[in-house]
Amino acid sequence: MSHNHSFEFDPKLAARRKFLRHTALALSGVAIGVPALKAAAECKITEQEILGPMYNYGAPVFQLKLAEDGEPGQRLLLRGAVLSSDCKTPLANTLIEIWQADDKGMYDKAQPGNFLENMKPHLRGMILTDAKGRYEIETIVPGAYPIPPGVPGLEKYGNLTRARHIHIKVEPFLHTSLTTQLYFKGDEHLAGDPWGGHKPALALDMKQDGKFMKADFDFVLGTGLKG
Numbered sequence: 016m017s018h019n020h021s022f023e024f025d026p027k028l029a030a031r032r033k034f035l036r037h038t039a040l041a042l043s044g045v046a047i048g049v050p051a052l053k054a055a056a057e058c059k060i061t062e063q064e065i066l067g068p069m070y071n072y073g074a075p076v077f078q079l080k081l082a083e084d085g086e087p088g089q090r091l092l093l094r095g096a097v098l099s100s101d102c103k104t105p106l107a108n109t110l111i112e113i114w115q116a117d118d119k120g121m122y123d124k125a126q127p128g129n130f131l132e133n134m135k136p137h138l139r140g141m142i143l144t145d146a147k148g149r150y151e152i153e154t155i156v157p158g159a160y161p162i163p164p165g166v167p168g169l170e171k172y173g174n175l176t177r178a179r180h181i182h183i184k185v186e187p188f189l190h191t192s193l194t195t196q197l198y199f200k201g202d203e204h205l206a207g208d209p210w211g212g213h214k215p216a217l218a219l220d221m222k223q224d225g226k227f228m229k230a231d232f233d234f235v236l237g238t239g240l241k242g
């Protein structure tokens with residue numbers, strides 16, 4: 016009479032199978048531990064950038080639309096959250112200030128470096144994160160522009176075309192504030208940009224969705240606390 020070994024109950028074999036199953040679980044635990052460790056390694060405070068001469072104090076408050084519907088340029092929906100240094104805890108009611116060039120690379124300011132210029136704000140505004148620390152900004156992809164020749168301290172970059180960028184300030188009340196710039200992956204001027212060229216983590220990964228390009232970006236702020 017033939018019998019199938021797989022139906023035979025053998026306590027030693029059963030114990031061995033259990034051991035193998037546990038080993039496999041342990042090994043798969045190691046395997047899934049790799050991306051988890053990678054994700055942990057990627058939790059970093061968002062890098063700082065200069066304020067630049069095109070900042071202006073007192074930008075208007077807006078909701079969702081920084082760029083009005085008729086604004087020329089590629090529509091961009093920028094979304095994400097402001098998070099604490101653990102990359103998890105949301106920072107509600109945090110002020111985000113944004114300013115950028117238009118599609119042709121022009122800012123609304125006529126007096127670079129004068130932060131108290133009295134002009135009509137354009138593509139410049141302030142918004143608060145919601146209760147979950149989230150924000151959503153509808154704007155356009157800014158145009159690239161050259162650094163003017165002869166700017167004190169930037170003489171060697173005169174006429175260099177900067178990578179497209181959006182200026183951002185994030186102003187929380189119990190964390191350290193952030194001044195930065197967001198760039199765009201694939202931008203031909205990014206590698207040579209004196210600021211963004213060495214900060215790939217600040218480059219947005221845009222995805223086309225109908226008339227929109229969509230990009231997600233989470234800002235991670237330091238607590239300012241020891242440890």
Ligand SMILES: [Fe+2]
Nearest residue numbers: 067069180182
């Ligand atoms: Fe700029």
